[in-house]
Amino acid sequence: MNARPHALPQTLGRLPKQAPEIIRTVLLGAAAGIVLTAFHWAVQWMEAHGVHRLAGQAKWIFIVGTFALITVGALLASIVVEKLAPEAHGGGVMPTKVAFWKRGGAMQWRVALAKLVGSLLTLGCGVSLGPEGPAVQIGAATSSSLARGLGQTGARSSRSACAGGAAAGIAAAFGAPISAVAFVLEEIIGDLSSRLLGRVILMAVTSSLIARAVLGAHASFGGLQISSPTLWGWLLVAPVAAAASLSGVAFGNLALSIRSRGKRFTAVPRWLQPVFGAWTTWAIGVAAFLWTGHDGVFGTGYTDLTAALAGHLTMEETAVLLAGKIVATAAAVGVASCGGVFAPSLFIGGMCGALMGAVVKHFLPTGEADLILWVAAGMAASLGAVIRTPFTVVLLLFELTGQYLFVPALMLASAISVAVSHLFNHHGIYEEQLVQDGYDPESFLPVRNPRRWGERPIGSFIQPVGKGTAEGTPSAENSSAARDESGAWTIRRGNERVCVPSFPADLPVRAVLGLLLQAEADEAVVFDRSTGAFEGVVTLRELAKAQTALLEQE
Template sequence: MASSYGPGSSEPDSTGKKSDSKLESPRTQYLLLMTFSVVIGLAAALGAFFFRWLIEIFQSAFWTKGSDFLESAANSPWWLVLLLPCAGGLAAGVIITNWAPEAKGPGVPEVIKAIAVRGGVIRHRITFLKALVTSLLIGCGASVGREGPIVQIGASLGSSVSRIFKLDKSMLPVCVAAGAAAGISATFNAPLTGTLFAIEILLLDTEISYISHIIVASVTASALSKFFWGDFPTFDAPHFTFNNFEELIIFFILGILAGFVSLAFIAMIRTTENIFDKIPIKDWIKPGIGGLILGLIALKIPGVLGVGYETVNLSLTGVLPLDLALLLLAAKMVATSLCLGSGMSGGIFAPSLVLGATLGISVSTGLNMLFPSLALTHSQYALVGMGTVVAGTTLAPITAVLTVFELTYSYKIILPMMVGCMTSTLVVRMLNGYSIYEAKLLRQGVNIIRGHDESVLVNVAITEVMETDFDTLKMSDPLSKAMEMVLSSPFPHFPVLNDDKKIEGILTLRDMRPYFKDQNYLKELPAIVDSIMNRTIVSVPQNSNLKEALMLFERTGVSFLPVIDSENKVIGIIKSIEAFKKFQEKRQRNRILSLAVKN
């Protein structure tokens, strides 16, 4: 810009104020947060139990009786298969559109956004409405998963518990992540998977001491889930044996194929979202259309309905023929994309497991047909396939490895899983660069930043940094008044307003300096502020964050920024020195639990 606003000194702001939190001591804060982790774990497990109970209620109420959901759907009359997903989509569309827009979609991107953008704040109502909407959709046959919604339910409970008990704001993201981890742990009875899911996918930065709180919540939820459901196996996972290291080449190939399946899945969801966005009808109707198309597919392929665990178990038992496995692979991808693209609520974790299981058994069956001497075990390739597609869609290979490990408790599966999952992740990272969750956030204009310092910047709102006690000038004010204010102010930088109190320019000591050198300088000009003010304005909107402000300071060299509202009125100012102080304060505060507690 033509003129910087110039450097200037400032009075101390409120950074020295005592925190509103009652948890002043780091040691006390650490111990109390550990206690709250147990509470969050219990709450998340109860939320998961309530959610799964609702699913069972809706499925038993709507469908013909059967030994499992797939048999119930296959035995139901054709008109029910066709219309029930549509009816569920319409009902869910009304609830989502009018009362809970955050309940739309998988759930995990919404939690990531809440942590990265809103500091972990999730509305209290989301806990119940997410459970209600998603359980209704799954109960009606929607081709979505239940894990993503359980993550959002657990995260919402973690956010609510921390705010109800008025924990320090800096602890809110940890509580949200602990609730999400507890939800996953309760679903799979897998505390390690829950913990790694929170760390690898949800948290943008992690302090070592925070991990213990997440583990406590995850273990608590797993223990309570055993009380509700017993020591249950999520899948009929077979015993895994691995003795032929030459098979690692096949697992490597499986990883490459899983990467391309993941890319196709991500692209198909994005395409269906674009198509439904362009349909000129009310948003609440779109899930009904998606449900109707799903019903048409299900008339021929009932296996696309519901979460899809029945298909996974068929793959793990090795009884799924090649043609049916390939058909279910393609049909499930289309069905889930339709549901999520039309605006339904539901996860992608379970559909990814289905895609991986059908891909794995397709590879093993196909190779056995071509090379009978290989004698590949179908169930083992289904297991590894599950992990590789999950790794490709989420770009979380460690979580994928641990998910399958905790299903089998066999150390022999780790090496094949690592080969397949890392290969799949590498393919997606090289050809796309974003996970399925990050891709959905990009559609909303949210570019997630990985790294401690930058996430601290994003989490600090402009309104936390700005000063509301500041001086202004009017365009019509005489220069004599401006001169007096410049001489008497400790920070001679003034927004200049018009008669409607909207900003029109900036007046600083630098603009007045020629007058102080030669008072004849202004004789040829009207003796008002409008004649010498700088009309090039660098400002920030009130909904910005500290990262955007610091980038402006660096790019323009100005020493302060007016904060403007939607009507172009100044509601505060940010001084560059105070913005950098706030960053240092927040960074230090977020790391306080990792510092040694002295004395």
Template sequence: MKKFISWRHPGTISIFRMDDRLLLIGMGIIVGLCSGLAALALNHSLIFMLEFLHDFRHYWWAFLLPAAGAMCSSLFLEKIMNEGAGHGVPEVIYSVSRYGGLIRLRSSISRLVSSCLTIGSGGSAGPEAPVVMSGSAIGSNIAQFFFLNDRQRITLVGCGAAGAVASIFNAPLTGIIFTMEIILGEWSMVNIIPIAVASVAGAELSRTLRGNIIAFESSGSFHIGHPDLFACIGLAMFAALASVLFTRTLRRMHKVSRKVSVPFWVRAAIGGCAVGLLGFMVPEVMGEGYHAIHDMIEGVFKGGIGIVALACLAKILATALTLGWGGSGGIFAPSLVIGSFAGLAYHRLLVFLFPSVMWVSEGCFALLGMAGMMSGILQAPLTGIFLILEITGSYEVMLPLIIVSALSTTMTHYFEPSSFYFKELMEKGQLLRPGTDSRVLADISIREVIEKDCICVRPDMLLREFLYTVQRSTRNYFPVEDQESGQFVGMIRFDQIKPYFFNSVMYDTVIVEQIMDANPDTVHYDDELSEVLNKMDTHGHFSLPVVFNGRFVGMVSKATLLDKYRDELNVQTAHSF
């Protein structure tokens, strides 16, 4: 039994207690393999569903397939898994920010099944966010099983996300960078090595089971000329515009759907039905849409500028209808499709306007459009660059990729100050990145900074008696408590009552009740320190009394808070680069 217990507490083994990097690397491999397996399972399930439903797509009622898929998906999440679903990736970021990466076990399976139902039936969404959620949940639950601490658990959550991304795209570098840039939001030595190992494990598993496939490999190579580099500026604008439009349509659709007072599963079915109808006109909007990307990169996509632009808008609308109305899935794949449509449309516009210029092939612009779109919507340029490099294998387009990604991120940031994943969290004040003011304050509780060396006085105490108390005290604040009930009735600040001290006539005529502040600002145990500091700044206080259930508990002062703040900041940034 004891051996079993020590096996479940590897953190207590002396070799790992000194330095846990080896432990995290070992765990990272396990998590990377498990999350990679989850990603591959989803991938294969999607292929199976698409093939199974293929024969039914020619019927007139095929538009009902996405409706049925979205309905089953929402019912599965709500009724079977009891998930209370969010989007997936923001939930992972939230748990990392606030709760040391604690994620429910059910999340490791729920999004895989629900997104499979949504996407497999034709809904417009991507499988990447669900596998990130699943991988992260696997990492978190393995860490919980082995009783790892918060920091180690966060690292394993990152390992799960990296392994899943690396496996589904066969892109280990993207797995690492996506995790560091988006999920964790910090580049620290202790994290990066296990995450890199997990990413390699996930990618290697994918290569073993699926073969070393590059998702969107182009048959030819791209020769970038100077005009193409200049054109990248315009492409970045196009991509940024598409990113902003996509983000806002998604949000808008969420709000619109909430106003429709029907059961959640009917709502999901309505969204799916609309996507099915849209799919009759623009078939490229259905599912994850990777076929369309293949065609565009190969330069064999049919249709003129108008059709391509229409497909781009239709894909935005279809994704918003799928996700905004209750379907399950992510925005990675739709972003790639929309980006490639935007790139292709831009290329065709350039050829139309400047027919005599030797432009690079349209496949290259489709590829650059994907990078611009990813960078814009995620506001994570490195993820955009490395993802496109790895999934296309087109390393010769590195320079324009950097230009488009950097510019698209900057331009999108002007209209949408935060990425799609962060926006809701930022609005609620729940995006707490390590080493930031909000995170440091969130990690300190009032109980940790409370000072209890105050001397309480009675309301009926004479000023003379109070003077003796002041002599004994080292503090300038004196809480006043009712002698019988122990209730907090007021506060005396030494600087406010100085005039009374120099008038000896007052000593035996004035009592504490007469000179106290009967309605002072107070704080409660549950208050967050950011609120407490705001209160201090607004009213010019240096200390505030903590009152709990009508009783004085102690004082919170800026000086003590600063000491604790520095300690916490040192802890949070100790391992950063």
């Protein structure tokens, strides 16, 4: 007998009030965890049997083999992504953020499939990127599309599935569920006290448990056994953090510059440009390998980063790998290759800390614990300068190293990274990518400054009629608004039609609030100034509520 197509949603609906929602959330987290654990294992397997195995062969075999591998991988990845879901090009965090805020969290299964295959080919074949950006988009798209199959069709349900799936992605990629939740709250949602917190935590934990059951406790730099750093070790944390922050800013700005030029370069189709990024990785990676004997420019570089933590790299080797990673990764990001910036940023910062250790040991009485402290602080600073999520950075490095002793240094490094980043850039790398793609981040992302909130056009609070709205913003009511013979707008109240104020969508929200209070009205119609078309309805109560919520965050 064939099962009825909607049997599962109906069965869940007969359980106690909170049980169906909890079960759905666990199922979504488990699905994302299974997909992402398979993805993480496959990337590791391809790296081990690809670039790392070729590194043990004769030099000419390494050169030819890596060129063939990285070219075929990048070309196939570009074709797959372009055919299945062009929006899956690039890192993954930025499109997930756009989907969460502009599309009510709705994402398609084909995005998850395209990102999974494209990223597996890109990362497994050695392009200088990391798995966390793709993991965010794969997890979010998997959970969002599956949620609709479980009967969760509302905007809030879609957003919770999208955010929880993104957290599940980070949790599976790094084995770090705490920082996964922090990253989603800081970067995707923009609110550490979001009402979605419970669902995000549950999905991240579920995904992390599955990853640990299959892959084991795969913290990238765990198991460090160290003594307490010396006084010189603690004193030099700030200079290391400043240098690593500057390196992170240099990497981010170079990547954005290449990305901007690539969008204007029409001689090569945009979807084919990742192949050129792969060739850049190959050229720099081969040069670095022939110089140092290390292949850390390829892929995540975690093997060489672990060697840096152990003090096994010379000053020259560290400097070459640092410079090569910055340029190779910036090129890969700039041409929208499938991969993230977490792993390269950690590598860049870690090499800055290792370089400090290689220099200072000739002048000061320092030890192994000092070197590890500087490498960890450098990782935190570089990543913080690139993504600007200080809370996430501290938690992530704590989870990756397992060293509670380092937390004060990580906090200092994170604070320095944010300060340095703000000196050179108005936005973090994700918001800068939004600007390059023609979005105004302030038109749909949460605003923290009350003055800038008041300057936003009232139309930015209105979603298209009949679609979900962003959490914490006034809703667009699908009311039967119409214009009467005199041109005034009316809306239905019960069995009557009532005349209400109307405002063009480009009018600042501060002006709308004042005019509503002056007219002693509690709601108004918003229309398009050029066409006169109805866009939505805003209420004084909802505007005041949104403003109050903003002020409470300050």
